[in-house]
Amino acid sequence: MPEPLLTTANSRFETTAWTVAGLGAPIGGVLIGMFGAGATVLLDAVSFLLSALGIRSLKQPEPPPPVAQVERHWGADIRVGWAYIFRHRTLHALFWNAMVFGGAIRLTGPLLAILMLRELHLVPWQYGVALGIPCFGGIIGSLLTSRLVSRLGERTVLLGFGVLRTCWMGFLVLARPGVLGLVVIVAAETALLFCAGVFNPVFTTFRMRATADEYMSRVGIAWSISSRSCQPAFIALGGALATVTSVRFAIGCAAVALLTSSLLLPWRAWPTRPHTT
Numbered sequence: 001m002p003e004p005l006l007t008t009a010n011s012r013f014e015t016t017a018w019t020v021a022g023l024g025a026p027i028g029g030v031l032i033g034m035f036g037a038g039a040t041v042l043l044d045a046v047s048f049l050l051s052a053l054g055i056r057s058l059k060q061p062e063p064p065p066p067v068a069q070v071e072r073h074w075g076a077d078i079r080v081g082w083a084y085i086f087r088h089r090t091l092h093a094l095f096w097n098a099m100v101f102g103g104a105i106r107l108t109g110p111l112l113a114i115l116m117l118r119e120l121h122l123v124p125w126q127y128g129v130a131l132g133i134p135c136f137g138g139i140i141g142s143l144l145t146s147r148l149v150s151r152l153g154e155r156t157v158l159l160g161f162g163v164l165r166t167c168w169m170g171f172l173v174l175a176r177p178g179v180l181g182l183v184v185i186v187a188a189e190t191a192l193l194f195c196a197g198v199f200n201p202v203f204t205t206f207r208m209r210a211t212a213d214e215y216m217s218r219v220g221i222a223w224s225i226s227s228r229s230c231q232p233a234f235i236a237l238g239g240a241l242a243t244v245t246s247v248r249f250a251i252g253c254a255a256v257a258l259l260t261s262s263l264l265l266p267w268r269a270w271p272t273r274p275h276t277t
Contacts, residue, residue: 010205106235108169115247140194207219
């Protein structure tokens, strides 16, 4: 697929993801306010069941996967994926940037809920709005990605918005009870997700282009396993830090970690072809 079309395709996937997130959180907050948490969880479970039934109703079956010439083990695939990432100078830098950034974002999730519901005394529908509205920043950012890449270039967009997405979390610490605190949170989260909405499709496109086809799935598996391992560790660290100090201090530490992650971006010139092993 030509590179401009690849960026466009990834931006559309990103737009879809942010649209679902943007609609789900406010609807959940409204349902909790109207029917309570138990009924909302039950409705959520029913939605998963309906989704499964919808997939089941597809008439055309998925084509069978190609048969591998050599039997492979998932552990070996992960090791090969890591080896490929760490041998590629630019992917190596983006990998650690993603681990720190994603971990810091996940760290703030539970703490932000405590901050808004316990310290700022927001009601459930306000909490849902505070989670949902910023996702539309991600939608706008993803829709503008292709245009920004065409005008500024891939490297400028990746580095520029890779830095810009780290600049907003510190404002969460300044939020105070009342409508103004809610506005501060929504504004900061919207700016963060707008920048992430621009960055993510460009990052995904670059990772795909920098990875040889025969290593694509193994790099993806290694990347996903690493993220899913780092993020719970960050969440646990954030909970322990908030217990010893305070919720605001822990969020402030996450904001510093985000700013630090921008130093891990690939600031040196990067190769434009897949790495060969």
